[in-house]
Amino acid sequence: MAEPYDIIIAGGGPVGSALALGLRDSGPRDGTLRVALLEARPRAVEVDDARTIALSHGSRLVLERLGAWSLLASMTPIRHVSVSQQRGFGRVELDAAEAGVPALGYVAGYAALQRALTTVLESRAVNVMAGCAVRAVGGDATGATVSVDCGGGLRQLHARLVVIADGGANLNLLHVKTRDYRQAALVCDVATDEAHQNRAFERFTPAGPLALLPTDRGWSLVWTAAIDCAQELTTLGEVQFCTRLHATFGAALGAFRLLGRRQVFPLVLKYASRPVAPRTVLIGNAAQILHPVAGQGFNLGLRDAWELAHAIVTRGAGDPGSATLLNAYCSQRRFDRTATILFTDSLIRLFSNDIPLLNPVRGIGLAALGGIPPAKNFLVRRMMFGACG
Ligand SMILES: Cc1cc2nc3c(=O)[nH]c(=O)nc-3n(C[C@H](O)[C@H](O)[C@H](O)COP(=O)(O)OP(=O)(O)OC[C@H]3O[C@@H](n4cnc5c(N)ncnc54)[C@H](O)[C@@H]3O)c2cc1C
Numbered sequence: 001m002a003e004p005y006d007i008i009i010a011g012g013g014p015v016g017s018a019l020a021l022g023l024r025d026s027g028p029r030d031g032t033l034r035v036a037l038l039e040a041r042p043r044a045v046e047v048d049d050a051r052t053i054a055l056s057h058g059s060r061l062v063l064e065r066l067g068a069w070s071l072l073a074s075m076t077p078i079r080h081v082s083v084s085q086q087r088g089f090g091r092v093e094l095d096a097a098e099a100g101v102p103a104l105g106y107v108a109g110y111a112a113l114q115r116a117l118t119t120v121l122e123s124r125a126v127n128v129m130a131g132c133a134v135r136a137v138g139g140d141a142t143g144a145t146v147s148v149d150c151g152g153g154l155r156q157l158h159a160r161l162v163v164i165a166d167g168g169a170n171l172n173l174l175h176v177k178t179r180d181y182r183q184a185a186l187v188c189d190v191a192t193d194e195a196h197q198n199r200a201f202e203r204f205t206p207a208g209p210l211a212l213l214p215t216d217r218g219w220s221l222v223w224t225a226a227i228d229c230a231q232e233l234t235t236l237g238e239v240q241f242c243t244r245l246h247a248t249f250g251a252a253l254g255a256f257r258l259l260g261r262r263q264v265f266p267l268v269l270k271y272a273s274r275p276v277a278p279r280t281v282l283i284g285n286a287a288q289i290l291h292p293v294a295g296q297g298f299n300l301g302l303r304d305a306w307e308l309a310h311a312i313v314t315r316g317a318g319d320p321g322s323a324t325l326l327n328a329y330c331s332q333r334r335f336d337r338t339a340t341i342l343f344t345d346s347l348i349r350l351f352s353n354d355i356p357l358l359n360p361v362r363g364i365g366l367a368a369l370g371g372i373p374p375a376k377n378f379l380v381r382r383m384m385f386g387a388c389g
Contacts, residue, residue: 005034005159010134012039015284015301016165017117020126021066022309042131047111050263051187052220054295055106062306071116074216077103079198086205107213139279161321167285179269183208184230188262191218193254204351209293234262276326290344300340
């Protein structure tokens with residue numbers, strides 16, 4: 001006999017966890033919703049992920065509402081962003097004080113973010129089934145069935161709604177569009193002679209963007225390059241690696257030092273045009289995997305989670321997995337998703353190439369963004385709130 005739930009969330013990464021908390025915060029009327037969060041990683045296993053996440057101001061507001069923000073101890077505000085291109089003119093300088101805000105964004109470790117959310121989930125007694133990998137999901141008009149492996153053979157769970165938040169790992173039920181960037185991001189911590197002073201840098205190179213984000217240890221580097229080149233960078237000794245980094249980024253911060261290990265992430269654009277199916281909805285990276293340029297992926301996924309929780313909480317006594325609710329959610333999210341996918345993909349198409357004719361176009365574009373206040377304001381608002389800002 002299948003175990004009955006109202007909502008099963010498949011994947012307890014930052015987006016799935018945020019949704020579980022959003023539903024938990026839904027007040028007494030919805031306290032009766034039976035929610036299970038299924039996470040493949042066993043509870044005792046720490047998250048092994050070197051990436052940092054640039055959180056937008058909008059994400060801060062959501063994480064505050066969910067009770068996780070105050071637990072992000074080592075979070076660094078970004079007060080200034082400098083965008084430039086290698087081998088070309090044009091530069092954009094974004095400044096928090098000029099925009100009249102305390103920070104343009106905040107940098108937190110992926111593992112620290114996950115820990116903060118897990119702590120709140122535990123303190124609020126959310127039903128988290130850790131060490132449970134979802135193997136299959138099926139849905140029809142009456143309900144959804146989930147086959148899950150919790151280490152003792154497959155179990156069948158039943159729910160009115162299944163939310164897939166597995167990061168796009170393996171539960172791809174829907175037709176997805178894919179574009180292989182043939183790039184990978186090398187991620188590691190570095191230190192420089194110059195202190196960060198809460199500045200962030202995004203430098204476009206023909207091989208891909210290179211970002212330096214301020215952290216409590218120095219900088220978090222996200223260095224995008226062709227896949228074999230990114231792999232090769234992990235094999236270089238510290239001196240060679242830092243020399244290559246210095247040659248690519250430039251001398252503005254002095255010499256680099258490598259702190260800790262280097263990790264490589266392959267990069268693709270992958271998205272479902274309509275992330276819903278009967279009794280099933282995809283959110284976060286399960287719905288769209290973006291290039292990390294401009295740090296949009298988690299911020300967009302968090303908005304998915306927040307808006308879905310809102311749609312469920314405000315539905316009244318209705319069915320949380322009804323086609324009406326899912327279609328309304330899908331329509332509500334369309335603009336933000338499409339605009340954000342287009343924004344990141346266009347940046348890569350325009351900047352990650354060596355086409356000589358495009359060099360002045362890019363320079364003029366950057367100069368215009370930096371010099372025209374409404375354009376600059378648009379960029380600041382996008383950084384802080386996403387496409388709906
Ligand atoms: C190098 C890099 C830098 C980035 N920088 C930024 C940034 O600065 N700002 C930003 O907003 N975004 C950034 N992103 C994107 C961001 O990391 C993702 O958008 C975010 O992690 C998505 O969260 P998620 O919970 O949807 O998926 P994930 O983080 O992938 O989590 C998925 C979870 O599901 C679990 N899972 C998987 N399969 C199953 C299963 N079958 N059953 C149960 N559980 C399962 C996994 O164990 C995991 O816990 C970056 C990405 C990369 C690669």
